[in-house]
Amino acid sequence: MLIEGRVGIVTGAASGMGRAASSLFAREGAHVVCADVHEAGAAETAKGVGAQAISTRLDIADRRSCEAVARQTIDRFGRIDFLANFAGVWDGRNIAEIEDEHWDRILDVNLKGSFLICQAVAPAMIKQRYGRIVLIGSIAARVGGSMGGPHYAASKGGVNSLARAFARRLGQYQVTVNSINPGPVESAMTAGWSAQAKADFEKTIPLGRLGQPSDIASAALFLISDLASWITGETLDVNGGLYFG
Numbered sequence: 728m729l730i731e732g733r734v735g736i737v738t739g740a741a742s743g744m745g746r747a748a749s750s751l752f753a754r755e756g757a758h759v760v761c762a763d764v765h766e767a768g769a770a771e772t773a774k775g776v777g778a779q780a781i782s783t784r785l786d787i788a789d790r791r792s793c794e795a796v797a798r799q800t801i802d803r804f805g806r807i808d809f810l811a812n813f814a815g816v817w818d819g820r821n822i823a824e825i826e827d828e829h830w831d832r833i834l835d836v837n838l839k840g841s842f843l844i845c846q847a848v849a850p851a852m853i854k855q856r857y858g859r860i861v862l863i864g865s866i867a868a869r870v871g872g873s874m875g876g877p878h879y880a881a882s883k884g885g886v887n888s889l890a891r892a893f894a895r896r897l898g899q900y901q902v903t904v905n906s907i908n909p910g911p912v913e914s915a916m917t918a919g920w921s922a923q924a925k926a927d928f929e930k931t932i933p934l935g936r937l938g939q940p941s942d943i944a945s946a947a948l949f950l951i952s953d954l955a956s957w958i959t960g961e962t963l964d965v966n967g968g969l970y971f972g
């Protein structure tokens with residue numbers, strides 16, 4: 728098992744990638760705190776995982792909520808070895824349609840939320856002289872967003888930068904911080920996309936299919952495992968070849 732005995736927080740655990748990651752990490756030996764603003768969904772994920780998981784409510788855009796989840800994890804397990812931050816929101820509005828409230832919601836959850844949860848877990852990781860943080864950006868950060876709007880693309884570009892900024896500052900404590908940029912993945916987030924849009928993507932993806940949540944969960948497992956001990960500040964593109972640098 729790749730992460731036996733490790734303890735970590737998975738955000739966005741009620742659905743999609745966060746749910747897939749919670750199960751995978753537990754199968755690989757970790758204790759998982761499944762956190763999501765959709766509390767019942769997080770509880771359902773934890774129930775599916777079994778004895779190695781607990782669930783809690785987290786509004787990642789709220790400082791006190793992030794601090795509470797970090798505290799709960801330490802109270803229950805004594806440490807925080809990893810954070811895998813899948814919580815996120817999507818919006819496809821174009822330039823002229825984006826009002827302040829749309830901008831603020833996307834930036835508050837995706838970018839400010841990523842900062843707040845990293846800030847909340849950092850003291851424990853610094854104290855332990857060990858930690859693994861994986862943030863989730865998007866292919867939209869690389870290509871400007873084709874389905875996602877400019878505010879979504881910008882929020883995810885910010886996430887990539889945030890991972891590098893934390894990596895630079897936490898490396899001395901053996902805390903690695905990386906981000907994953909998924910391509911189009913079948914989940915609740917993309918359920919509203921038209922069949923035509925999905926088919927168009929499939930035609931342009933060299934590996935010929937949309938991603939599954941498990942494709943991203945596997946990449947996150949690699950980054951939080953000791954196989955990736957000397958990787959930090961990196962952005963990993965996981966997209967079937969739709970984009971590579």
Ligand SMILES: NC(=O)c1ccc[n+]([C@@H]2O[C@H](COP(=O)([O-])OP(=O)(O)OC[C@H]3O[C@@H](n4cnc5c(N)ncnc54)[C@H](O)[C@@H]3O)[C@@H](O)[C@H]2O)c1
Nearest residue numbers: 739741742743744764786787814815865911912914915916
């Ligand atoms: N699905 C895709 O094609 C795709 C592509 C690139 C990037 N991403 C990113 O991957 C991540 C996971 O997406 P997914 O496809 O699993 O989507 P999803 O909608 O299935 O899951 C997102 C989860 O985040 C939770 N969430 C939303 N706001 C929250 C908040 N304020 N606090 C805590 N939790 C909150 C939701 O309740 C949900 O359970 C997101 O950050 C998304 O932006 C997704």
